[in-house]
Amino acid sequence: MARSRILNAAAGGLFLATAVVGEAAALDGKAVFAEKCASCHNITGPASTTFHGVLQRKAPDLFYAGSKFQREWLVRWLQSPSRIRPSGTMFLNHLVTEDGKDRIDEGAVKPCASRLSAAESEAVADYLMTHRDAKMRAGVVDRDKKFSTSRALQLFTKQYPCVGCHRVRVRDKETGGVSGPALTDASERLNPDWVYARIENPQYWDPKTWMPKIDLSHEKREILTLFLVSRK
Amino acid sequence: MNRLALSLGCIIAAAAVAMADGQTETVEDTYRLYCVQCHGTAGTGQGINQTAGGLAVSARDHTNSVEMSKLTDEEIRRAIAKGGDAVQKSELMPPWEGVLSAKEIGDLVALTRKLCKCVAAK
Numbered sequence: 469m470a471r472s473r474i475l476n477a478a479a480g481g482l483f484l485a486t487a488v489v490g491e492a493a494a495l496d497g498k499a500v501f502a503e504k505c506a507s508c509h510n511i512t513g514p515a516s517t518t519f520h521g522v523l524q525r526k527a528p529d530l531f532y533a534g535s536k537f538q539r540e541w542l543v544r545w546l547q548s549p550s551r552i553r554p555s556g557t558m559f560l561n562h563l564v565t566e567d568g569k570d571r572i573d574e575g576a577v578k579p580c581a582s583r584l585s586a587a588e589s590e591a592v593a594d595y596l597m598t599h600r601d602a603k604m605r606a607g608v609v610d611r612d613k614k615f616s617t618s619r620a621l622q623l624f625t626k627q628y629p630c631v632g633c634h635r636v637r638v639r640d641k642e643t644g645g646v647s648g649p650a651l652t653d654a655s656e657r658l659n660p661d662w663v664y665a666r667i668e669n670p671q672y673w674d675p676k677t678w679m680p681k682i683d684l685s686h687e688k689r690e691i692l693t694l695f696l697v698s699r700k
Numbered sequence: 701m702n703r704l705a706l707s708l709g710c711i712i713a714a715a716a717v718a719m720a721d722g723q724t725e726t727v728e729d730t731y732r733l734y735c736v737q738c739h740g741t742a743g744t745g746q747g748i749n750q751t752a753g754g755l756a757v758s759a760r761d762h763t764n765s766v767e768m769s770k771l772t773d774e775e776i777r778r779a780i781a782k783g784g785d786a787v788q789k790s791e792l793m794p795p796w797e798g799v800l801s802a803k804e805i806g807d808l809v810a811l812t813r814k815l816c817k818c819v820a821a822k
Binding site for chain 2: 518519520522554555559560563565568569570571572625626627628629631632633635643644645646647671676678680681682683
């Protein structure tokens with residue numbers, strides 16, 4: 469009796485798994501994206517080259533999403549979007565100034581409103597992963613390479629201004645600014661080679677980003693990347 | 701005649717490209733895009749990276765005429781171009797010469813003088 473219940477449950481599970489895979493196979497990621505994502509995200513490129521264009525950006529550009537993200541993270545996030553940028557896609561659109569002090573208008577910063585089903589997320593993640601930057605070098609960073617956390621912290625928080633704009637978690641404590649995306653979950657979210665390329669030339673990806681382009685050695689860029697892609 | 705028309709055409713085309721490239725952006729736009737995140741909308745050093753992030757060293761208050769009048773224009777230019785480290789100030793001030801042109805940096809120096817309502821130290 470118990471055995472037949474287990475068998476039934478197993479058969480049910482198998483049926484469910486098959487159904488989900490079947491639905492994913494039937495879904496067209498491009499069509500789902502067009503319906504649920506394209507009104508806010510730029511999937512065709514290029515990035516805006518003007519200040520006023522950047523002010524109008526509603527959500528991050530995704531025309532190089534396949535170079536930037538890890539597929540598994542996309543699949544999870546698309547089903548349950550959370551806020552990554554504490555001050556929104558463009559911080560200037562979410563400011564309140566009182567007595568000469570700026571603060572973030574928290575009510576104006578909302579996570580992505582589209583919530584996809586598991587099957588839709590698989591299909592859209594596949595579609596996004598096809599949008600790769602042709603020039604980005606792959607295999608530059610070996611994420612398993614050993615590095616000194618104290619040296620990375622010295623670079624990130626003392627020698628260079630990274631921590632001024634980006635939040636990270638160090639030994640269970642969050643620190644850092646809010647005008648850039650939080651990097652607290654970078655280990656699961658970002659492709660190490662893209663992090664390296666973004667540090668190397670922020671304006672290549674977004675000509676009007678408010679991230680400075682700083683001349684760093686390969687060794688420093690590599691250690692910053694290894695530090696960031698170990699954040700969780 | 702044809703040559704004149706061609707020259708005019710080139711000038712108009714060049715102007716159109718310049719506008720499309722965002723050359724019409726003002727120094728206030730430049731300040732908003734790059735400086736306000738730390739120095740704040742009012743230039744008081746109370747941008748969101750200060751008020752919500754908590755910078756280890758506060759961003760400079762560009763409206764403080766006492767402090768700003770101690771600086772030469774060259775010191776301000778150098779701080780913007782080369783970063784805080786180059787003028788014995790905080791490394792949290794990035795070098796912007798990789799992003800901004802010499803003219804844009806010069807315009808920002810002039811804007812800080814407007815914000816402080818003060819003149820440069822000699």
